[in-house]
Amino acid sequence: MLMSDAPSITAPTASDRISDPMLPSPYRVQRARWDTDDTFSLELVPLDSDDIPHFAPGQFNMVYVYGVGEIPISISGDPTRRDLLVHTTRAVGTVTRAMSKLRVEDMLAARGPYGTAWPVAEAHQKDIVIVAGGIGLAPLRPAMYHIMAHREQYGRVVLLYGARTPGDVLYRKQLEQWRAHFDLDVFVTVDRATGSWRGSVGLVTSLIGRAPFDPLNTVALVCGPEVMMRFTTMGLEKRGVDTKNIYVSLERNMKCAIRLCGHCQFGSTFVCKDGPVFRYSQVQSLLTKWEV
Amino acid sequence: MVKISRREGRAAQLIEHHDFQSLFDVLKAKKYRLIGPTVRDGSVVYDEVARVDDLPVGYSDEQEKGSYRLNKSDDHRLFGYGVGPHSWKKFLFPPAVRLWQARRDDGSFQIIPEDYHAEPLALIGVRACELNAIAIQDRVFLDGEYRDPIYAAQREKLFVLAVNCGQAGNTCFCASMHAGPRVTGQFDLAVTEVINGESHYFTVEVGSPRGEEVLSEVPHRPASGEEKALANQIITQTAASMKRSIDTRGIKQRLYASFEHPQWDDIAARCLACGNCTQVCPTCFCSTVEDVTDLSGNTADRWRKWDSCFTTDFSYIVGGSIRSSVKSRYRQWMTHKLATWIEQFGTSGCVGCGRCITWCPVGIDITEEIAALRAEKQPATAVEAAKEDVSYADV
Numbered sequence: 001m002l003m004s005d006a007p008s009i010t011a012p013t014a015s016d017r018i019s020d021p022m023l024p025s026p027y028r029v030q031r032a033r034w035d036t037d038d039t040f041s042l043e044l045v046p047l048d049s050d051d052i053p054h055f056a057p058g059q060f061n062m063v064y065v066y067g068v069g070e071i072p073i074s075i076s077g078d079p080t081r082r083d084l085l086v087h088t089t090r091a092v093g094t095v096t097r098a099m100s101k102l103r104v105e106d107m108l109a110a111r112g113p114y115g116t117a118w119p120v121a122e123a124h125q126k127d128i129v130i131v132a133g134g135i136g137l138a139p140l141r142p143a144m145y146h147i148m149a150h151r152e153q154y155g156r157v158v159l160l161y162g163a164r165t166p167g168d169v170l171y172r173k174q175l176e177q178w179r180a181h182f183d184l185d186v187f188v189t190v191d192r193a194t195g196s197w198r199g200s201v202g203l204v205t206s207l208i209g210r211a212p213f214d215p216l217n218t219v220a221l222v223c224g225p226e227v228m229m230r231f232t233t234m235g236l237e238k239r240g241v242d243t244k245n246i247y248v249s250l251e252r253n254m255k256c257a258i259r260l261c262g263h264c265q266f267g268s269t270f271v272c273k274d275g276p277v278f279r280y281s282q283v284q285s286l287l288t289k290w291e292v
Numbered sequence: 293m294v295k296i297s298r299r300e301g302r303a304a305q306l307i308e309h310h311d312f313q314s315l316f317d318v319l320k321a322k323k324y325r326l327i328g329p330t331v332r333d334g335s336v337v338y339d340e341v342a343r344v345d346d347l348p349v350g351y352s353d354e355q356e357k358g359s360y361r362l363n364k365s366d367d368h369r370l371f372g373y374g375v376g377p378h379s380w381k382k383f384l385f386p387p388a389v390r391l392w393q394a395r396r397d398d399g400s401f402q403i404i405p406e407d408y409h410a411e412p413l414a415l416i417g418v419r420a421c422e423l424n425a426i427a428i429q430d431r432v433f434l435d436g437e438y439r440d441p442i443y444a445a446q447r448e449k450l451f452v453l454a455v456n457c458g459q460a461g462n463t464c465f466c467a468s469m470h471a472g473p474r475v476t477g478q479f480d481l482a483v484t485e486v487i488n489g490e491s492h493y494f495t496v497e498v499g500s501p502r503g504e505e506v507l508s509e510v511p512h513r514p515a516s517g518e519e520k521a522l523a524n525q526i527i528t529q530t531a532a533s534m535k536r537s538i539d540t541r542g543i544k545q546r547l548y549a550s551f552e553h554p555q556w557d558d559i560a561a562r563c564l565a566c567g568n569c570t571q572v573c574p575t576c577f578c579s580t581v582e583d584v585t586d587l588s589g590n591t592a593d594r595w596r597k598w599d600s601c602f603t604t605d606f607s608y609i610v611g612g613s614i615r616s617s618v619k620s621r622y623r624q625w626m627t628h629k630l631a632t633w634i635e636q637f638g639t640s641g642c643v644g645c646g647r648c649i650t651w652c653p654v655g656i657d658i659t660e661e662i663a664a665l666r667a668e669k670q671p672a673t674a675v676e677a678a679k680e681d682v683s684y685a686d687v
């Protein structure tokens with residue numbers, strides 16, 4: 001069977017919380033801010049309960065904007081904070097553009113969380129390498145929060161982040177804070193330097209070679225464009241990381257997020273249920289084909 | 293196929309043709325809305341029927357790749373035709389259904405859940421392939437972590453009057469999919485129509501206590517050994533006369549290994565990507581959602597509608613459609629139906645009803661295409677792909 005050798009990357013689900021699985025819950029915008037020119041974050045508080053549903057790092061919600069539509073967005077807040085739901089997304093489609101126009105006190109609705117999670121519990125005592133490209137940092141941030149809150153349970157922790165330009169660097173302040181930690185190795189690079197940037201220039205894959213981790217005792221969490229994830233995995237494999245220990249998060253069209261609409265099929269998997277976080281070895285042969 | 297254990301019921305019973313209306317009357321008296329085959333716009337569709345005369349009495353059909361024709365004959369056969377463009381899925385999985393409403397008021401909005409009212413339906417004349425299709429959709433809609441509440445509500449309110457097929461349509465291949473033509477379970481009553489000289493009767497098998505109860509109110513008698521044998525013979529003949537088939541041996545691996553097969557290009561040159569096959573397929577379950585606002589903008593309805601993997605929108609994500617070529621979309625449909633479905637739901641997604649063959653406007657025949665994919669002679673690229681794809685099967 002498909003996922004028989006899958007790691008235990010299952011996570012709590014909403015199934016026993018709501019009877020009609022397509023019915024979202026209302027939220028109020030508490031804070032809205034632009035992270036970059038095209039990427040914004042919303043902080044949301046639940047209106048019909050005190051707490052947001054418990055979620056695991058890597059899971060996503062279906063977010064609904066009144067009269068416009070509903071889309072899957074990964075959760076990018078701190079999983080220990082139950083009072084606040086944080087979503088970071090780019091304003092590129094109809095729904096995300098409408099979302100970007102929401103102001104404090106405006107309402108939207110969300111349901112979830114759905115999908116598999118980053119294997120943060122399974123990675124205890126191991127080195128962690130997080131590789132993020134562009135907005136791929138958003139679904140990885142809850143994993144960073146978790147790891148930082150349980151820092152003693154891990155070996156070396158490395159964050160490699162690449163953005164197109166210095167202006168596209170997401171969560172810049174937070175990256176700088178993390179970089180100030182003595183027990184974190186944070187490397188940031190940009191594809192193209194602009195303005196006064198004097199940092200690293202080059203693809204995020206170029207950071208893999210010099211990153212300090214033990215390839216034989218490492219769990220890698222990778223999120224970004226698919227082509228970036230393919231090359232990142234190649235780089236990690238070259239360093240000696242087994243593809244079984246590399247995890248990627250995939251994006252596919254989703255209408256229901258509950259394995260019923262059929263849209264997110266990827267080979268025999270449903271990305272909403274079997275993903276979005278996959279062990280790379282499970283999807284490698286699919287990811288190297290076109291139009292699967 | 294979904295394996296359904298044959299119910300060891302009591303001895304077969306018999307209803308005379310002139311008493312068949314009484315079966316309708318009893319079901320109506322039990323507050324069922326009767327849905328059955330009826331003729332509309334030149335084809336057999338499923339809709340409300342009140343009387344036996346509403347059925348396509350005396351009709352037979354001719355089906356071929358991309359063609360369907362109804363013929364009227366002099367006999368009074370009630371079920372002398374095969375399946376038409378409709379399937380029962382439209383009652384369990386409605387083509388369009390409102391999921392909920394949002395009402396805006398003063399800057400905020402409220403979500404109003406929909407009440408799903410399922411009315412008791414008696415499905416008249418359900419074929420073996422269709423029962424298997426329902427069993428497959430049961431797995432899709434009911435067996436996952438999340439159940440579809442609309443499907444679940446309607447599923448519990450069905451009375452199933454099944455019919456053993458007395459003839460194989462030209463596009464039928466249910467026997468090879470182990471999905472017919474004999475009904476083997478999941479029904480309340482199952483009948484076989486027999487015309488023998490002057491006599492016209494239905495042998496009846498009881499499949500549930502509910503079926504038993506209904507039958508008890510309809511004039512009937514035990515079928516004789518000869519009458520039963522005749523009915524049996526009809527079903528056996530139907531199976532034997534089926535012309536089309538799919539070789540299902542190792543089909544999953546075969547399709548996984550055929551990802552780069554040149555046959556997909558050949559199909560793509562013919563396929564219009566119209567999605568007809570997915571609409572007529574009794575197991576296709578894909579859906580999309582649509583938001584509809586009223587003119588004032590104060591009400592926004594969220595609808596679920598049937599969707600098809602043949603549209604480019606289906607796999608659209610920022611940056612473009614994942615399956616932009618027709619080739620990749622046909623490959624997805626067929627690979628899903630016959631291969632990945634097995635991994636997802638423990639059963640093939642195909643019951644061999646032949647609708648996708650009949651209703652394809654350019655006559656693409658899934659049985660022929662599978663045979664072509666299985667053909668011995670494969671270009672080197674496909675052989676290479678087959679090697680490489682071993683890992684795909686193990687995903």
